[in-house]
Amino acid sequence: MPGLFIVFEGIDGSGKSTQAKLLAEWFKEKGYDVILTKEPTDTKLGKFIREVVVHGSLIDGSKLSYEAEALLFAADRAEHVKKVIKPALDKGKVVICDRYFYSSLAYQWARGLDLKWLMKINEFAIKPNLTILLDLPTKESLKRIRTRVDISEFDKLWDLQKKVRQNYLKLAEMFPEMKIINAMNSVEDVHRDIVALVEHELL
Ligand SMILES: Nc1ncnc2c1ncn2[C@@H]1O[C@H](COP(=O)(O)OP(=O)(O)OP(=O)(O)O)[C@@H](O)[C@H]1O
Numbered sequence: 001m002p003g004l005f006i007v008f009e010g011i012d013g014s015g016k017s018t019q020a021k022l023l024a025e026w027f028k029e030k031g032y033d034v035i036l037t038k039e040p041t042d043t044k045l046g047k048f049i050r051e052v053v054v055h056g057s058l059i060d061g062s063k064l065s066y067e068a069e070a071l072l073f074a075a076d077r078a079e080h081v082k083k084v085i086k087p088a089l090d091k092g093k094v095v096i097c098d099r100y101f102y103s104s105l106a107y108q109w110a111r112g113l114d115l116k117w118l119m120k121i122n123e124f125a126i127k128p129n130l131t132i133l134l135d136l137p138t139k140e141s142l143k144r145i146r147t148r149v150d151i152s153e154f155d156k157l158w159d160l161q162k163k164v165r166q167n168y169l170k171l172a173e174m175f176p177e178m179k180i181i182n183a184m185n186s187v188e189d190v191h192r193d194i195v196a197l198v199e200h201e202l203l
Pocket residue numbers: 010011012013014015016017018019144145183184185186187188190
């Protein structure tokens with residue numbers, strides 16, 4: 001029997017990691033074989049992306065072009081699909097992934113790249129059974145992650161996060177597998193809403 005592929009998406013600090021862990025525990029308690037994974041991945045390539053794209057610049061101090069960033073995220077994803085996600089699904093496991101190709105669409109589109117090109121370079125990415133979009137106002141998300149944010153970057157981050165949130169909401173209209181969950185509620189309430197959604201959509 002093929003497995004179940006569930007993805008968590010949302011702006012930074014929307015609660016994806018927290019909720020992905022809770023859902024993985026919930027499935028395990030029900031006796032399912034579960035893997036919890038994420039993008040960028042924990043591989044050398046994923047770590048390189050976090051270092052160069054997410055946290056900084058190249059060794060010579062220059063910045064990568066947004067096109068090169070998008071291609072790096074897609075390359076990491078291609079490896080992830082082929083070596084982790086697909087084999088686990090073929091073994092009938094539940095795969096829970098913290099970010100997937102929708103992140104590339106929402107973020108790299110917000111950087112000004114063409115949405116159709118972004119879809120094209122991610123065409124290989126198999127479709128999840130369910131994608132949970134944790135929707136949260138930018139103000140609340142930045143409150144949650146303020147200790148991680150460099151104050152000099154705050155205004156830039158604010159504008160980007162606002163665009164990314166809007167993009168996610170547009171994507172939810174384009175992709176029927178994407179369902180919106182209000183992430184403003186308590187951790188426990190959001191988890192309860194997610195379980196209800198999973199039971200309704202998949203089980
Ligand atoms: N429903 C919630 N209410 C209040 N705080 C929350 C809630 N969910 C998560 N948090 C807290 O907000 C912070 C960010 O949560 P988390 O790391 O799960 O988000 P994330 O979407 O994975 O973030 P990122 O994309 O930046 O890695 C953490 O300190 C977490 O404890």
